Amino acid sequence: MLSKEKLARISELSKKSKSTGLSIEEAKEQSALRKEYLETFRATMRDTIESVKIVDPAGNDVTPLKVQEAKKGKFLN
Template identity: 90%
Template sequence: MLSKEKLARINELAKKSKSSGLSIEEAKEQSALRKEYLETFRATMRDTIESVKVIDPSGNDVTPEKVQQAKKGKFLN
């Protein structure tokens, strides 16, 4: 998870971009922060999906095969 300071900086740069524009250094910083944010988001989402177990009303495990394989691969690494 990104720190509150980094999230605040992302928002600050976005507001400045809309109002007065960014310098080259600020644009590079914004790009790097966005990339870090997306990597963190994707990793968190992947972990969440891989930890899901789907059970039907009859009590049977109907977790998609792709999720089961991803879960097995994660534990083998």
């Protein structure tokens, strides 16, 4: 998870870009922070999806094959 300070800085840079614009250094910082945020978000979402098991009303595992394969690959690595 991204720190509260980094999230606050992303918001601060976003507001500034809308109002007065960003310097080149600030634009680079904003880009790097956004990239880090997206990587963290995607990793968290991937872990969440891979930990889900879907069961139908009859009790059968109907988890999509792609998710099952991702789980297997995760445990093999």
